Amino acid sequence: MTRLIPDWEIRITNFGLGYILMCLIVAIAATNTGNNGLYLMLAGMLASMTVSGVLSRRNVRGVSCEIEPIGEVVATRPALLRVRFRNHLRTGTAQALFFLHEGLPGPLWVDPLKPGERREIVVEGRFPRRGVVRLPDAGLLSRFPMGLFRKYRRASLPREIVVYPLPESSRVPETPPEDARGGRPHAFRRGGGFDIRTLRDFTPGDDPRDMHWKQSARMRRWIVREREAERDRAIVLSIDNALADPSDPAALEALEHAISRCAAQTLVLLSRGGEVGFQARGVSVFPQVGRPQSGRVLEALARLEAIPGDGAPPFPPLRRGDHRVTVT
């Protein structure tokens, strides 16, 4: 499949080459005959080529194009992208522009933009793989005005686009029982559990049953026990991203599958109210609950890259009570 998005900024078209050839033919004819009509035509053709270059450059460079995703972007799934065009030219309508994006079936026609005009469109695009997109595979293409050159201007991203891995269904690990080895994990936050977190001065609203009488008597002011929140055992999903040969396609594919499965498990566990974290070699996301945590884990998965097995850093240590599940 030919690549839709060019990796150049300017390229002469076949028509442009033909035009140059015609210029040469007319030049030879004019020089040989001394026909000033041909000289006039040749001068006109050369002048048109110059004017075409200037107009074309102005037309494409005068317009900025910014792309921003609307919501989360998941690999291979349709994603809504907000595309903002702005004509920075004070005079001159930007015209004959096409918006290109890998996710679109073909070039998208952009109606002429008047001087200073801003326009916003929403397109549906697809990103083929997970990862972080810093330079978008999108931009503006124009052959304006005479089709001699194709000029391309890459769109800009106000911020990078993180493409989450596509979740792949797999068996979800069970949350370990509370009496499992390793003890109960600390919540590291205030709550109504059994463990005493600290002693502090009484403040209105504190439960009188938490009053620490002995200490109050000793300190001659009201002291209460502050308790730690109850916390279930957390699951830390881990992926071994150290590969013996990081260029091995089979190993890389297996890693991608592991990442997809890990994404699915994270989402399921978090939706059940579980506390989930993620670890890989050199990467760690502390276990937490809730929707923001899914974003953190998925982003870490999106950014995860394979590293060589030799000298790969170890997995970060687990906190007390956390339970590591290696996803393969």
Next chain:
Amino acid sequence: MSGQAESPGLPSGLRRAYVEALAPAAIAAPVPLYFTEGVSAKALALYELALLFLWWRARRGRPVRLPDLALNLAGLAYFLVLGFEVSVLRHGLLRCVSHLLLFTALAKLASIKSAGEARTALLVLFLLTLAAASSSTHVSSLLYFAAMALLAFQALARLAILADFEQAPPERVLRSVPTVAVSAAGIAGAAVLCVPLFYGLPRLKGPYAIAPFRLDDSFSTTLAADRVDLESFGAAKRSDRVVLRLTADAADWKRVVRLREAVFTEYRNGVWTRRPASVRQGPWVPPDRPPRGGREPVRIDLNLFAKGFLFLPYGVQTLHLAEGRSAYPLSDGLLQASPGRRTLAYEVGLGRPVPARGIGVSAIDPESVPREIREYAAKLVGEEKDPAAVYTRIQNHLRKDFVYTLDPPAARGDALVDFVLRSRAGHCEYFASAAAMMLAARGIPARLVTGSYGGEVGLFSRSIVVRGGNLHAWVEADLDGTGFGVLDPTPPGGLPPATSRGSFLRRLASLGREIEFFYDRRILGFEALDQQRIFEAAREQLSSAAQVASDWKGAWTAGAGAIKRWLGLLALAGALLILGREWRRRRQRLPPATKAYVAVRGLLARRIGFVSPSTPPAEIARRFGESLPEAGEDASAVVEVYCASAFGGREVDPGTERELFERVRRLRRLAS
């Protein structure tokens, strides 16, 4: 024709768009060929009608699509037509090729199956335009060029858009491009650029067509200068062809109103001829250009007709011909241009105002005056002996009893005798001839002079355009022994208007002539010599500019050393400021933690060589620690903050930011 047949490659809507984009240019492209007889009227009419039909079908949404079989049959049939055209009709090469191009253009437009075929149709149209442009020499070609520029710009802009469509674009797409403003700007820009390119492109051969003033018989006969026919002069005076253009100070207009071209002293049967003794005497070396600061020279741009006699005002002191040209002096102060181009530019220096006197001594031989004229003069003048009184009597008689007309009745016998004795109606040539003959008959040295009188002040300049209507004839006679003075017996009503601006309509009409003059002289007849003059003028301008610059340089080196140093420093400071801002702008794009991490990566790469882009942050910290153990803690701290910021979404507070930069600075120190 199977308009309904669907082409395998190109959707009908897209084919329609291609036809609509190309049709206007296709209609206009071959039109000039009709006027240059490059195509026959029937072929052109057939082509235009067929094209209009194709366009109409396309606009109705049902573009014509000829099946391949029909196309092949038509192509084969055209071979027969071509053979018939060449062998039987014996059309020239241009016409045969043009007809073939018309046929090909039609066939292509009626069978566009892909974008490539549309481009082929465009190529055929280009060839048609090329044929039209290269064979046209009329000034209206400029209009054609302008129209084709507009149509071609539109067609190319639309084809450029269609190249990226795989289906028919919506109606609004092609309508919106190109906008009028962009078209106007593009064509104006191209026209401006076209001028230096046209004049700068190298010329190896002489011009294909030189100042094509289409001479009619009367014009060439009248301006033959060796021979003037009385009867054809009137027809020449009706012509509005531009004879010359003259540029002079308004103060000098009265002195250049009468331009002398040729002197005649021999008359026989209605035809004036020059005396055989008046032959060329060898090349004439023009004097130097008049010194600067004196009176502005009179510039004359002459279309040379027939023998190429120069039109010169009375009182000429200096003459400067255009480079590469020379003139041959003849008797009676006449100059004949050397053979070559049929245009000539020259400058004439006038002395202080004195009464106009004709140069030379040749005069009409009294014996050659026809007997009838001699008797008529004797009867008219009687016993009067004073030359001035004789002329006054002749002039009064001619003005009172004769009628000025450009259409004299057909003469029976000698035209001049017929004029004097019978018709008594004629134009300036008759009046001047009659006066000169009668003066000669009375023994007064006289001769007939032809040239021009008056002209029109140019529309956009202080130049005077002299046309066929300004051609005139008068008499030079020696009445008082001081030389040949100018006598004009023509009635005032017969004198051409002297330096008139004319009515608005006439001025408007003269605009066309000005353009024609410009096109013929500056475009069609432009050649290597003209180019050389332009370059020479540019070189002179440059050298004078260089002189001015060198004067400034002298003043600069003389006393501006300190200023120079300060300006240099200011420029350096400005450049540093701009560079610094740019550097800061680039640095500030990244968040602080990322910036610190990038710096750490850079330091590691500098230390160990290559660091793969896929190396994760923790690995960076580990390798940094391995290569530089004392820096390991700082590197780990930077990486930790980076991971928390980039992956964990944690904001970096100002304190942490300061700490990060402290660590990076420390790492830099250690790494170095």
